[in-house]
Amino acid sequence: MHRFIKRPETGALFSFIVVVAVFTVLSGGKFLRVGNIASILAMLAERGLAVIGITLLMISGEIDLSISSVYGSSALFFVVLSEQLPPLTAFLLVVLFAAMVGLLNGTVTTKFEVPSIIVTLGTMFFLRGVIYFTTKGFTRSFRSQDYFIHLLSGRIGGSDFRFSIFWLIVATLLFFTLLEHHPYGNHVLATGSNREVARVMGVKVDRVRMINFLICSIMASLGGMLSAARFGTVAATHGEGIELETIASAVIGGTLLSGGYGSIQGSLIGALLVSSLRSGLLLSGAPAYWYIAFMGVILVVAAVINMGLVRKVLVR
Amino acid sequence: MTGRLVEMRGIRKSFGHVEALRGVDFDVGYGEIVGLIGDNGAGKSTLVKVLTGVYPPDEGEIFFDGKRVSFSSPADARAEGIETVYQGYGVAELLNIARNFFLGREPVKKFCVFKLLDHQKMFRECSRILSEIGISVRSPLEPTGVLSGGERQAINIGRAMYFKAKLIILDEPTNALSVKETEHVLQFIERTRQTGTSVIFITHNIYHVCRVADRFVLLERGKKIGDYRKDEVTPEDIIRILTVGKSEKSRTQNEEC
Numbered sequence: 052m053h054r055f056i057k058r059p060e061t062g063a064l065f066s067f068i069v070v071v072a073v074f075t076v077l078s079g080g081k082f083l084r085v086g087n088i089a090s091i092l093a094m095l096a097e098r099g100l101a102v103i104g105i106t107l108l109m110i111s112g113e114i115d116l117s118i119s120s121v122y123g124s125s126a127l128f129f130v131v132l133s134e135q136l137p138p139l140t141a142f143l144l145v146v147l148f149a150a151m152v153g154l155l156n157g158t159v160t161t162k163f164e165v166p167s168i169i170v171t172l173g174t175m176f177f178l179r180g181v182i183y184f185t186t187k188g189f190t191r192s193f194r195s196q197d198y199f200i201h202l203l204s205g206r207i208g209g210s211d212f213r214f215s216i217f218w219l220i221v222a223t224l225l226f227f228t229l230l231e232h233h234p235y236g237n238h239v240l241a242t243g244s245n246r247e248v249a250r251v252m253g254v255k256v257d258r259v260r261m262i263n264f265l266i267c268s269i270m271a272s273l274g275g276m277l278s279a280a281r282f283g284t285v286a287a288t289h290g291e292g293i294e295l296e297t298i299a300s301a302v303i304g305g306t307l308l309s310g311g312y313g314s315i316q317g318s319l320i321g322a323l324l325v326s327s328l329r330s331g332l333l334l335s336g337a338p339a340y341w342y343i344a345f346m347g348v349i350l351v352v353a354a355v356i357n358m359g360l361v362r363k364v365l366v367r
Numbered sequence: 368m369t370g371r372l373v374e375m376r377g378i379r380k381s382f383g384h385v386e387a388l389r390g391v392d393f394d395v396g397y398g399e400i401v402g403l404i405g406d407n408g409a410g411k412s413t414l415v416k417v418l419t420g421v422y423p424p425d426e427g428e429i430f431f432d433g434k435r436v437s438f439s440s441p442a443d444a445r446a447e448g449i450e451t452v453y454q455g456y457g458v459a460e461l462l463n464i465a466r467n468f469f470l471g472r473e474p475v476k477k478f479c480v481f482k483l484l485d486h487q488k489m490f491r492e493c494s495r496i497l498s499e500i501g502i503s504v505r506s507p508l509e510p511t512g513v514l515s516g517g518e519r520q521a522i523n524i525g526r527a528m529y530f531k532a533k534l535i536i537l538d539e540p541t542n543a544l545s546v547k548e549t550e551h552v553l554q555f556i557e558r559t560r561q562t563g564t565s566v567i568f569i570t571h572n573i574y575h576v577c578r579v580a581d582r583f584v585l586l587e588r589g590k591k592i593g594d595y596r597k598d599e600v601t602p603e604d605i606i607r608i609l610t611v612g613k614s615e616k617s618r619t620q621n622e623e624c
Contacts, residue, residue: 232486
């Protein structure tokens with residue numbers, strides 16, 4: 052029991068149960084209908100991939116604000132490139148593009164020791180500018196429905212559920228194993244907890260940070276492409292604001308902004324909480340964007356609780 | 368060879384106009400505990416950093432275990448069996464003790480095609496070492512931050528011994544420790560004798576180093592001003608030499624340290 056309380060995701064799990072209970076009552080049971088659960092999961096899958104990436108990066112002590120623009124530009128480029136190329140080729144090119152953005156963020160951060168919040172803020176603005184330039188402010192849509200696009204985020208059979216949640220599960224298992232059960236995960240935790248100690252112990256801390264920037268960017272890109280596959284249409288504003296929403300999800304899920312502590316599963320519970328909040332408020336008849344205000348409140352409360360847990364961990 | 372683990376000959380190192388080391392000879396025998404003593408800025412840390420590859424020397428030769436060496440990084444030095452326990456920052460506080468202990472040298476087990484952490488081995492080995500060190504109440508799954516300063520030092524020294532270091536360098540290991548914790552760490556250093564590990568103990572607390580060292584090397588402004596076996600000097604002599612100067616070394620035979 053003691054060990055359970057000390058896990059990063061405990062606070063978020065508890066809050067999630069409360070949120071589900073409250074909205075089930077407020078919405079008169081509509082919250083738990085299959086259709087609603089499926090729509091929460093569809094949104095979770097897209098944001099969740101980005102959340103996994105940012106969690107890994109945050110644990111190593113860095114941040115990436117450009118994920119919203121990577122998410123948006125990847126969705127856009129995926130749609131645009133699919134007009135000329137087979138969607139699979141377009142998909143791979145977009146992953147390559149995201150990898151290059153991640154490497155750029157990582158290189159500038161580690162070589163010039165500029166805080167990553169500044170570097171990635173710059174990348175965020177730059178890429179968003181490119182999106183506006185490319186679309187001239189208009190929306191772009193897929194011309195055809197390819198089988199590959201269906202496999203990304205189409206409906207499974209005739210059900211309300213989409214393939215995207217399957218990809219989230221795969222990514223979760225992969226990155227959970229990497230963080231908790233692979234030596235690399237130990238290096239990530241150590242780099243975020245105390246970079247100098249990690250370096251002295253032989254951890255290649257710059258390489259760790261670089262790889263995490265790369266992973267973070269690619270995961271945001273994959274999330275963006277899943278969302279493009281679901282909507283079929285991408286606007287110039289696609290993904291705006293999700294950088295802060297994903298960071299909030301990770302913090303709600305017990306990941307420390309300062310690094311060294313957190314978990315993939317915790318952050319995903321945080322993301323699930325945010326998605327549930329949005330859908331729950333809507334079903335309860337509240338104006339759609341109230342969720343943003345609520346998210347702010349939950350974020351601060353979660354951060355306070357998390358700090359308390361960490362202090363308990365350190366001080367006993 | 369002369370049977371010395373470490374031999375440093377005529378080491379010079381300058382930083383700009385500051386001559387940090389001005390031709391220092393320094394050696395450590397097999398299984399020997401050497402106290403490296405001097406005031407702040409005497410060049411103790413620089414000397415050790417030249418040895419472990421943090422700084423290349425401007426002049427001089429270094430032999431380790433019979434071979435001429437010039438390490439280009441502390442990682443190089445570690446690969447040859449030189450472990451440094453730094454003061455101040457010894458641990459990643461949020462990592463659990465077992466993960467911290469094996470950081471950078473995690474034991475792995477094959478799982479399909481992946482090499483994953485051998486959690487059982489990490490837990491087992493770390494539990495054993497914790498109880499050997501005398502921190503038996505803690506679980507290796509506790510975050511390292513719960514340990515006291517002395518316990519952290521003890522674990523760092525324990526790790527160096529676990530990974531079969533030939534030479535352990537302790538940089539001010541008893542700084543900022545309580546009396547009780549200092550005692551604990553000193554006892555622990557004495558246990559390196561059983562394994563035959565050599566130790567360089569850097570400090571300016573003469574009474575701490577007297578307890579454990581076999582030999583004392585005194586540095587002052589980048590020069591070696593003394594090199595004594597334990598039975599040749601008293602702590603009072605050392606203090607006198609460091610404060611007044613070499614010529615004043617008296618032969619008063621008070622009790623030895």
